[in-house]
Amino acid sequence: MSDAPMDEYRELFENAPCGYLTIGPDGRISKVNATLAAWTGFAPDQFIGRRLHQFLNMAGRIYYETHIAPLLRMQGFFSEFALDFETAAGERLPVIANAAERRDGGGDVLFTALVVIKAADRRRYERQLVDSRSELQKGLASERETAELREQFIAVLGHDLRNPLAAISAGARILQRSGTLHGHKELRVLDMINTTVTRMSDLIDNVLDFARGRLGGGITLSRDAGRPLEPVLEQVVDELRTASPQRVIETSFEITDPVDCDRTRIGQLASNLIGNALTHGAPDKPVRVEAKTEGGEFKLRVANAGEPIPAAAMEKLFEPFFRGDIRGSRQGLGLGLHIASQIAQAHGGRIDVTSEPDETRFVFTMPLTST
The missing domain is CATH 3.30.450.20 (PAS domain)
Structure with missing residues (x-):
């Protein structure tokens, strides 16, 4: 030319x-x-x-x-x-x-x-x-912030969060035209549909929880110390393994005492922390999940290898919609860690973070019994 x-x-x-x-x-x-x-x-x-x-x-x-x-x-x-x-x-x-x-x-x-x-x-x-x-x-200066948040929330639910349904519909049409689920292409589409549904559920849960917190409802809990927590954590890990089959998640659970908690919320917290580790951790290294009861406390540790979190990003890590101009994020809305911190606080607990060149670790700690 x-x-x-x-x-x-x-x-x-x-x-x-x-x-x-x-x-x-x-x-x-x-x-x-x-x-x-x-x-x-x-x-x-x-x-x-x-x-x-x-x-x-x-x-x-x-x-x-x-x-x-x-x-x-x-x-x-x-x-x-x-x-x-x-x-x-x-x-x-x-x-x-x-x-x-x-x-x-x-x-x-x-x-x-x-x-x-x-x-x-x-x-x-x-x-x-x-x-x-x-x-x-x-x-309406005194009511401006609440009104704008409510409008934004309604707009997200009424429009943007309905859009994933179109992706599901498109996948279903592809499957219908293929006439079989035995080929590689059809199975790939089915996996994509399942992944999309999972992401839809996570997005909706996080946005709803964020809106409740900002509009005065806060994180609601339904505590029950009589039911075991370990099966919930195992289910969360299994779901994330299915969604990320190429990644390794290692677990170690030693929950020997009853934990007075909202099992669903703790599962959500664990899912958000593990999902964050899968997103930002080194893809060729395992994510390690440990949970145990000791000294009157329940502790959940999630650790991953990879680049450490910059100090400037650590200051904003649990803020809503923080995705990382400082630390580039690949997916999500920047609500996962914020919601996890809100769940921790609702249980009278906290989330501590350490990030070194060889490992980043999130540790959730809460008392075994509510005060």
Whole structure:
């Protein structure tokens, strides 16, 4: 190819009237055009090596992770989805997005191409909402925070958390067309459906608990010291092993005394801590889970190898929606550790964290009996 056609190609790519970016097989952005960089206010090199969801607002992250990403993995493309980018100035950039995977002859993903077009009508609508909200805030300043949280909560439940159902429906249609569940492709789709359902459940639980806490309900407990806790922890570990079959989870349980706790909530806490370890731990090293009763206390330890948590991130680790501009997170909404800390506090306990070069450890400690 001569230089002139190549220059024309570069000009078309960089200055097209729509945004272009490509995502490598590792899920990280490998190329972005000047148009999208100008729209967002980020320099092109600020995109490279980062993940797409890091440039979306919170609602966009929920939508992308629970619906768009699973659908893209199942069928290799998606079309005309509404997303909201967050610009360098912190403003919302509504777009319509289309994407398609490019694969080699062996079926492996080479890259994913994504095209975005500005959604001007939606921007005007949102500007009208902002103007209306500003007028309301003048007379409702004392109730502003509660009202905004309630509106955000209702919006998430009413729209974004229903979107994963579309992924389930798409998977079911694929299975129906195949006519069998014995092939590799069909089993892969079924695994994707099960994983999506699990993530939906976790997201809904965490968002509901967060909303209850912020709107005054708090974490509710149903304590029962008469039922064993160990089977609940074993079930949590089994579910996570099924969801991450390539990972090793080692367990050691010595729960010899009754624990006056909400077994379901402790299971949720354990799931969030172990899920966090699987996400951030070294993939070739096991996650170790220990639980025992000693000295009038119940202790749950979850440890993983991998890079230590930076000191700056430790300060915000249990804050809601903290996902890690400081420490890049790969999935989730940043609510898991926050909800775990709230469950610990509701039980009169605490979660301590230590992070060294060879190991990161979360330790949940609570008294065996409530006071």
